[in-house]
Amino acid sequence: MLSSEQNKLVTEVENGSPCGQLLRNYWQPAALTEELTSFRAAKAVRIFGEDLVVFRDEEGNYGLIDRACPHRGADLCYGRLEDGGIRCPFHGWLFDVGGRCLDQPAEPEGSKFNTKIKIKAYPCVERNGIIFTYMGEGPAPSLPEIDCLQAPDAHSFAFKGYLECNWLQATEVGIDPSHASYLHRYLEDHDPEYGLQFAGKSGEGVLNVTAVLREYNRPTIEIENTEFGMRLLTTRDIDKDTMHVRVTNLVFPNLIVIPMTNDMVISQWHVPIDDTHSWWYAMFTSYEKEVDKEIMGEQRRDLYTFPDYRPKINKTNNYGYDPEEQRTKTYTGMGMDINVHDQWAVESPGAIFNRENEHLGAADKGIIRFRKVLIKSIAEVMEGNPTPFMFNSDNEDLKGIGPVAIDTTTPRNSWKEDWQSFELDRRRSAAWISKETS
Ligand code: FES
Ligand SMILES: [Fe+2]
Secondary structure (H helix, E strand, C coil): CCCHHHHHHHHCCCCCCHHHHHHHCCCEEEEEHHHCCCCCCEEEEEECCEEEEEEECCCCCEEEEECECCCCCCEHHHCEEECCEEECCCCCCEECCCCEEEECCCCCCCCCHHHHCECCEECEEEECCEEEECCCCCCCCCCCCCHHHHCCHHHEEEEEEEECCCHHHHHHHCCCHHHHHCCCCECCCCCCCCCHHHCCHHHCCCCCHHHHHHHCCCCEEEEEECCCEEEEEEEEECCCCEEEEEEEEEECCCEEEEECCCCEEEEEEEEEEECCEEEEEEEEEECCCCCCHHHHHHHHHCCEECCCCEECCCHHHHHHCCHHHHHHCECCCCCCCHHHHHHHHHHCCCCCCCHHHCCCCHHHHHHHHHHHHHHHHHHHHHCCCCCCCCCCCCCHHHCCCCCCCEEEEEEHHHHHHHHHHHHHHHHHCCCCCCCCCC
16 A cells, blocks of 8 residues: 555656656657658657657657747647658748757748757667657666567567556556466366467476466465566466466566567566556567567557557447356456456556555565665655666676566476576577677
């Protein structure tokens, strides 16, 4: 439980709020590259409650600038992409990706007025289908050297989805390992293949992962503090010899890294649009094989509306809830897509859940630990201390960290060593990982 002051502190992200200030000190996804088509390489973006425009100039540079033209406030989202920047259609002022005003064609010949004008602009870097931005104070730090951002583009696929809730509510699902045994439960294994896609080695032999989650529903959760945030080790006793182990991570402050298959991890950022809305941005990274971006895109196209990336199944249609399905097939009655289950779970408490009303138990230890770290980190940044868990190029502790995301079954007596050796094997199989760091 949090007091209402604490709840405000960790959820509010707009207008210079302390939590917004902290989150801005880390690179955040601002858009997918696929949103900037060759036909129209500009799009409105709302992030931390700021209305901005992301665009790509003719040289391929990305910019994220204020949406309101500094001349007389017209909407730059309708700008013309030409002459090295974006030009306001009202009187032709031209801005480059750095926010400099390059031209004011209606001003007298030789006027230097343009040199006095600077529009708000945030630096951008593209990596594997996502345009990241740095909106913090001072010079931008280096991008975290984590696997998903180091992988070659051919090994990555990125997507995003819209959530009608605060960023923290969405993030907290990622550090709540016990929910998978309930929220995502399939009452029977109607399809023996289903669920294997989420399994690591657990798919081989004993049970597929949906059966593991269903049959062994009281996991033991251990939390480890790490250089990048925290690691969650969730274990389930399968029998007297065998343990199911799932290793997931929170890369501070809003990135969750979880296993998807033996070869693939999902890295998911929960980015505030404003206090009451957020995006999830997911990057799927394959260690060994190249990914089929076309198929992965197609699998999602039918589930969302574009260009707003809103899920078609949402609260306006009761998340597809079907009581008969709930009785016979799924724990939620909301279909087989686990993203829909999570969406209901994070949206239904209200856009900003009043955490004065909650009752956290032992199974919520990930959430409890994270909030303590978050509150402490906000205080540190507000006091002018360095931003915690910061990746920079000379921090040797953070080189080659992965982070590890594993789903596997191992002998009980060696599970602590086994998941680490499985991780090493997997990282060694990736040609793109430097052998010194793996
Ligand atoms: S309002 Fe944009 S150029 Fe005048
Ligand atoms: Fe979930």
